[in-house]
Amino acid sequence: DVKVTQSSRYLVKRTGEKVFLECVQDMDHENMFWYRQDPGLGLRLIYFSYDVKMKEKGDIPEGYSVSREKKERFSLILESASTNQTSMYLCASRKRGWKLFFGSGTQLSVL
């Protein structure tokens, strides 16, 4: 079975803090994605990476950056967390062009 692991289920941070969300997949997938999910807005794509050291902006990249130094790991960085970044963050991965598999999510609260 494909396993996409997000490092934290719940995080509480303060406004202005730098926040790292980590995601690891164990199936040698080329593509990795970060989404945020908010009630009524569905899943919105923040950034994606189609291979190591490659990244592309999704639909809502403002306030976020990403890092993909190794194939199995894709990190989402909030340089200076703000309250409007309180959300559920979902990481996903797939073999190029195939089915997308999600992690369990990180519920981030920024106070």
Add this chain to the structure above:
Amino acid sequence: GQQLNQSPQSMFIQEGEDVSMNCTSSSIFNTWLWYKQDPGEGPVLLIALYKAGELTSNGRLTAQFGITRKDSFLNISASIPSDVGIYFCAGQIGSNYKLTFGKGTLLTVNP
């Protein structure tokens, strides 16, 4: 960008009833995926469809890839309480790396 219209937004049904939900788009997709998300968890892939007209089952779930390639539906037969959750459709166009997601259907099953 592409948009998916998923309906209904929510459903409240009795245990044992059949359920039907669908997604439509003005764009043509070459892959349709259906996901279920339990509260506080990431979406889990239920069914993947790759050909127009394809009808695929997974237990009590059946999904079809519309013949026009602009729609898909998901049926759940004889619903049970553990079917509760949010169901998402997702479509992919060509070799585009991004999936487009519907906003989800919230299903509640009354025992």
